[in-house]
Structure formats: C-alpha cells, structure tokens
Amino acid sequence: MTVESTGAVEFEAYGPFAADCPARAALDLFASRWLPVVVWALRNGPMRPGELQRTIGGIRHKVLTDNLRRMENAGLVIRRRYAEAPPRVQYELTEAGQDLLEPIQAVGVWAYRHATTLQAMHAEEPD
C-alpha cells in the first residue's frame, strides 16, 4: 500500500471537527435532511427524477430537485440529459457519491443497533 489517500490519516490528524476542515463541509451535507436519502436511493445505479421520487416516497418534487442540484454542485451526482421527445434525465452517483454510501450505511446500521434507545426521541410527544 502506497501513500494512497484513504483520508483516514488526514482525518485523524484533526482533533475535533475544526471549523475550517473538510469534514465540517461534509457534515453540512448531512445537514440536509434528504440528501443522504437521495444518495442511498441511487446506490444501485442511475435513476430518473420521477423514479427517485417514487422510490424515496414522501419527498416533494421541488425539494428533490433542490437536493439534486446541491448534490450536483457538490460533485456527488452527475446529471445526464437525453434530448428526446419527452425530456429524459438520469442522475448517477459519482465516485465521491458512491464512497459516501459507506458513511450513510454506517449511520443506518447504527440506527438499527440502537433502535430501542432512539425510540425515546419519538416518544417525546405524548399528546
């Protein structure tokens, strides 16, 4: 193994998430409620917006578009546009986007691992 950039070493060099470190920017990505969900929905390959909306469920058309645009700007997805009669568009994960699946999955696994503990969060509202 050469000096390939796995990122692990660089990250460990930092103590907490410094305000100027890349990791903070990454957390801001997660700060979007839907962005991780959209990324996860794209894990099996390119999808069209409508298909995405149906697959995810509960997300508004505009919100999905907003997130896709942000993801595109962040370099997480590539937007493929096909000039056809009915305008067809497909979104595909970039390499960065695919690598993001791991952290997202880690969060998901963690969630199920402590599902019982986290139930308390929802149980907040008794009425």
Place this chain on the structure above:
Amino acid sequence: MTVESTGAVEFEAYGPFAADCPARAALDLFASRWLPVVVWALRNGPMRPGELQRTIGGIRHKVLTDNLRRMENAGLVIRRRYAEAPPRVQYELTEAGQDLLEPIQAVGVWAYRHATTLQAMHAEEPD
C-alpha cells in the same frame, strides 16, 4: 457469533431509507449542524460544557446547550451533575453515543478522501 444485534442485517432489509425506519431518525440527528461535532469532541471522555465550548470553538453557548439537551434526550450523552460550590457538570457519551463515533469518523474520512472534489462547494461564492 450469536444473533447479536449489529444492526447491519436489519438495515440491509430496508431498501431506501423509509420514512418510518429508525435510520431516518438517525439522519435527523446528523441534520443538526453541531451535534456530530459535539459527539466527536466527547470521544476521549467526559467533558464540561465550558471545556467543550473551548475545544469545539465557534459554537455559541446557547447552541451548545440546546444540542446537549437534544443529545441527552436522544440518549447519546449522560449529564452528570455534581452539587458543589461552583456547579460542576460533565457530559459523557453513552454506549449509543460512542458507537456513533464510527459513522461520524466515516464521514470525516470520506471528507478528506474527496477533499478536492468538495472544494467546489465552497468555491461557489467567488466574491
């Protein structure tokens, strides 16, 4: 290895992040801009609020308090209060909180791995 709950199997059972699944609640945790940072700052052991604020840097007193309260309700931290002359308080990660360090680290590592790609996000504002 018995049927220990690693959470991995349960999570894989789901396709996308369903609206009612625990993973969505977990993502809502990350949706807080500071929460993961606070959790990460606590990785080495219990800390006092003031110490936390200094360590993290750039976080407001109230915001830190809000996040700590939310984390406490979510079962991520335990608040230890010592009835002394100068009121002393310490926050300590629960088991769920400690396990959350892994996903957070995963995001951090990912960030450095694709730091160059993510630079585009910041470079949005030329002025």
Place this chain on the structure above:
DNA sequence: CAGGATCCGACACGATACTG
C-alpha cells in the same frame, strides 16, 4: 460556571402553480 429566556436571521422544507 451552568443554563435559561428572548429576539432575530438564515435555510431547508412543504405546498402550489406555472413553463418547456
């Protein structure tokens, strides 16, 4: 030192309607 109470601003989201 810990933390609550407030007012305010930013931003993502929800909902609707409208253009290629």
Place this chain on the structure above:
DNA sequence: CAGTATCGTGTCGGATCCTG
C-alpha cells in the same frame, strides 16, 4: 416528465441579557 418560481413555515443557529 423535468424544472423553476413563489410563498409560507418550522427549526436551528447567532447574539444578548439574565438567573442560580
């Protein structure tokens, strides 16, 4: 079908002041 525009809203965060 894909995307934009607009408006309203909720929530987190920033800033300030005040209480044990």
